[in-house]
């Protein structure tokens with residue numbers, strides 16, 4: 001049987017939500033991942049270091065017994081964020097990054113940033129203390145086509161910001177375009193990109209061909225095939241600037257299967273199996289560890305995990321549950337539309 005052993009992976013972009021959803025989904029992450037960057041777009045958002053401290057406690061309290069998992073907390077940047085609070089959060093070891101949501105760009109982003117000028121003092125402080133800014137990189141301008149919003153963001157927001165503040169470390173989250181990949185590759189320093197599991201597997205046809213399939217809808221929305229191939233090439237290249245951020249984003253089914261469905265794909269449960277499949281297909285299994293276990297910690301200034309996991313390729317397809325049941329309702333699990341053969345030892 002074909003097997004590979006890698007250091008235990010981390011997830012550098014994860015939504016855990018709160019309450020019954022948090023309790024229902026946390027085990028799907030803590031089973032495979034040692035650490036994760038936790039997104040702060042709760043309702044209300046995680047804005048202050050105190051909010052993050054309390055949310056971290058709720059995450060730890062929801063962990064299945066015996067699981068060891070380190071939530072790496074982030075703050076939701078607003079036009080009222082206090083630079084001193086951010087600095088204290090970093091100094092205390094609690095805060096790993098600050099998240100920029102352009103107001104209106106995605107789920108629970110209405111409290112995000114409208115005018116970057118208003119947050120420059122906070123960004124300047126972050127540059128000074130070496131705290132990364134995680135970015136949802138899409139413009140919200142109504143005239144800009146939704147498939148172009150990432151590329152336009154890079155040109156009109158991200159690049160000007162980085163010219164203004166070159167010392168700021170920026171994580172471009174969930175890169176979905178070849179423009180995003182090229183932009184990161186062309187930079188000298190201080191930029192990296194997370195790539196999701198699902199954007200390595202689906203293109204926009206998955207959402208639209210044969211009927212509207214809401215469980216493949218997320219933001220940034222999946223693009224055409226040429227972009228997916230650019231993401232695959234970057235992820236499987238071993239380039240230290242690219243690493244896994246699943247962006248696993250649970251929404252209970254009634255909120256996705258309706259006339260105005262939420263954006264988000266739930267992938268925590270079968271991500272490692274999907275990724276092993278992708279890397280094997282691209283003859284790059286030897287690069288999987290860099291993507292899921294090495295490049296992320298290096299970017300965030302952390303050591304890679306000492307513990308290891310083994311993945312084994314089974315003859316027969318491995319079955320995963322189609323839905324994760326939670327106290328708030330069922331959440332549909334990402335269906336990669338091909339049989340999965342790779343299994344994490346112990347599953």
Ligand SMILES: NC(=O)N[C@@H](CC(=O)O)C(=O)O
Pocket residue numbers: 015041106107136217218219220247249250263264265
């Ligand atoms: N990715 C998504 O489609 N949704 C995320 C928000 C985000 O990461 O943009 C969510 O919170 O549901």
Ligand SMILES: [Zn+2]
Pocket residue numbers: 106136173174219220
């Ligand atoms: Zn986002």
Ligand SMILES: [Zn+2]
Pocket residue numbers: 013014015039247249
């Ligand atoms: Zn996200």
